[in-house]
Structure formats: C-alpha cells, structure tokens
Amino acid sequence: MATNERCAACGGPLLGNYYTLIDRPERYCHGCITTRLRCATCGSPLGDQHWKLHDGRQQCGLCHATAIYEPQVARAIFDETVSALVAYLEMRLNVGVAFRLVDAPTLEGIRAAGSSHPPRGFNTLGLYQRRGHIRAIYMLYGLPRLTFRTTVAHEYAHAWQGERCPLLSDHELREGHAEWVAYQHLRWLGCHKAAERMLTAPHPYRKALERLMALERQLGVQAVNPYMTRVE
Template sequence: MSNYCHLCGRPLAQGLSIHVHPEHPDHQLAVCGHCHKTAPRCRRCGLPMRADMSTGANCALCAAGAPRCRSCGSPVTGSYVEINGLGPYCRTCHETRQHCSVCGVPLDARARYLPDGRAICATCQQTAVLEAGQAKSLFDWTVQAIQTALSLGLRVGVRFVVTDHPGLRAQIQKARPDLIYEADRLLGVYVREDPHRTIYVENGLPSILLIQVVAHEWAHAWQMENCPTPQEMLIVEGFAEWVAYKVLQEMGAVKKMGLMAARPDLYGEGLRLMLAREERKGIPGVLALCLARAQPDKAQTPAP
C-alpha cells in the first residue's frame, strides 16, 4: 500500500481511508483525511476522485465501463432515455438536439436533411425511400401481400402519390380537417374525391414503415367500399392497423409488430381488439366485425 494519498500526493497521516471500487475490487485507493472529506465523489460508485482525472461526474473506471450515448458518444452513467427500444441517449442530447422526423431519436452529425426541413437519422437513412419508383414498387408489393394474406381486394383501384410533409399536411387538411392538429404525426392519408381515390404517403420513410403506412391507408380504402358508416373509430383504426400488422407478419417483422401492439393510443387499442378477435374467431371473425353494424364489447379489449 502506498504511503501517499492517491489523490493529492501528500504523505498519509491520521485519517487514512481505504476505498475499494464496488465493481473492481482490485482497484483500491488510499486517501488522506482531507481528501476523504473534500474530494468530489463519483456519481456512480461513490469513490472520491481527483477532479482533473474524472470524466464528467464519474471516475475514469466508471466512465470507461459505462454505455455511450448514441448521439454524442459521451458515457451515460446517470439517467438516460430510450426511444422505441433505441438508446441509450443522454438527457442533454434528448433535450437539446433536433430529433429524427421518423423514429424520434436525437440526431448526430450523420443526419440527412430533406428540402422540406425534416431530418433523418443515420439508421433510418439506411432504408429511406426517396425515389418515387421505389415507393411505387413497394406499394404494389404491399397490395399483393394484402391480397395473399387476407384475400381482400378493391372494386375501384386507388392512385398512389408520394409527397413531402407540407404536401401531406395539405391533403390531410382538405380531406380530414378534424385531424389537422395531428397532421405532424401522420405519415399517410386516404383521400376520396370522386372519381379519384388516392393514398398519399410522406417521402423519406424507411421501407418497412412505408409498407406499414400503405397497408393501413389501403385498409381504409377497403373500409370505404365495404363497411357501414359511421363506424366507431376503435374499429376503423384498429382494423387498418390489423391489416398493416398482417402484412408485417408476412414479412417476419417481429420487432415492428411488437411496437405496433404495444402502442398505448387508439391505434394500439384497436389493434389489440382485432388480434383478440382473430385469436377467438380467426380472420373471418375480424372481417365480420368490421362489416357488421354492431359495435364491439369494449370489455373484451385486452389490457395494454
């Protein structure tokens, strides 16, 4: 054991304290009485430390073993944020940085900025659909997947239009003015203006999210042709989410399916209602519920 304080370097005298790191028992500090009382403490392990050798509010050992913020790269040793299972992100980045317009994570230097002001994180960029031709191919694939999985089809086809955020917002305001306050959160909308029926989807979405949005809006087109109106929103949105869920199931997109089913809002509640119905009565039972004028017993809705 050293005869000198590991922090200030003075000879050890009365008041000697020995500190052992809780996660590294071989790391021991001999500390004089003065440093024991006055030295800053690591926020994570509680050991005294030299301020000039610490990393933020933590000692070097704790900082080295801590996870790193996915945005700034700094050690995360205190509270942190996870967004849809992605993280950790430090509180500073979460509160001060612009967030990805798709997944909501704090952005870093790799962000891509679109002409309408939206920004996409590096992860979402990997599969972002920015070309109209690619988007149309995914639209066609999604429609075929719905027909294969659920045997659903439209008597009158729909047009497919990819637009930027202001363009989508304008269509929402025109077709569904009641949803204008939610327009910044919506990624697609089905618009019926005789003789045209059109699905509008925001550009720049990752491919799997684009497929999900297309399936959801296509389901609304099917509802407009086949289901009674007006109908409870729990059924309207729950069925559309269920159609999208079934398409993702065809793809094996288990993580995305889990996020959909865990949503605490109307969309998640409606999806859970449809999944419970499917478990009891199969796909025909879900379709029968949506085609009937009777409303569901809300007591049957599974808890979130």
C-alpha cells in the first residue's frame, strides 16, 4: 500500500488493513472504525472536523456540505419533489398535505404519539401522519439534499396511499410502494447510481421494494399506481 494513504477520520497513515463503507471511497483505520462516534446521517466515523446540531446529532463534513437547515429551502425542495411526483407518476392529491421541518426530539415525539415504528437500528428521517382533518409530512432538518428528497418521496407516497387506497392493510406492499416511489424519483433526477443502491444495498425495505420492482416488470411503470388503488 502506498505510504501516502491516510485514514479519512484521524488522518493517520494506513498501515496494513483498512476499512471502507458501502459505496464510499473513504478509507478508515481499525481504531477509527471501531471507536469513533458516527455521523447521525450516513454512519461514517466522524473526523476531527464535524458539526454538532442543536438537537444533539453529529454530522460529518460530507453530509453537512449539502444538508438542508433553512425552512424556506426545505419547503422549496419539498414542493419541487411533490411537483415531480405529480408530473411523472400522476400522484396528485385531492386534499393537500402540510409540510413541517422539525428537529429529532420533535420528530420522535410525533412518531411515538402515533402508530409508526422505524425498522430496528434505523432512525426516523421523515414521517407522514394524519390526525383528524390534518395531514402533514414531518421532515428532519439537517438531512443531505438527496436523502431529503428521497425521504419526502417515500412519505408523500404514504400520504397518497392514505387517500387513494386507505383500506390497504398489506404493510409490505405499502412500504414497498413508498420505496418504489422514492426509487422512481431518483431515476427522474438522473441519480441512477443512487437508485441502483436501493436495489442492491442491505436495508429493511429491500424485500418490499423487490416485490414492487417485480410488479413494475409485469405491469409497466405507469400501471403500478392504478394497481395500488385496486388491490385493497
């Protein structure tokens, strides 16, 4: 190994074995991969230069570089994402959905008050919730831009399901469809590598997504949403 290769966290020389994360070029020494605190968003070991958000989360430099903190910026990207889903997948809602940018304790409190539970080992990044006549998507502030958009797409799909197929009780189908919408949004953005990672990387909704991809191959992209409205 070349002597100028260094650990992305501590900056020390990489002598012998090193460690990487899936689809990330950074390399880490054994000490940093096993003992360093991790970025709350991507899970990478934190270097000496990192950011601590007011709700206690710690963010690596790479995530911080594209993170969304301002409510006005978040609202604009939320609207762009929804407009894209309406234009490409015809996912217009008859009743609109409100948008709120919140911190981690607030999002956790909203989640705890409802019936939603994140998969074991995963944090809640966004949440759709209906309380009476109020329908809202809550998004965690400080998410990198692409993570923000895919999470909005996923949660907007749940809002759409609540209006178009409210009696659907198949949890795997509901989550698979929400992931499929996020996948389609990545492709619409031209982020084909990120979309491919959704199909190959280990994550709790991968099996559900694979089910929807099989449905897409059978019916075609534009027939998936109409199928969802009939299957309940």
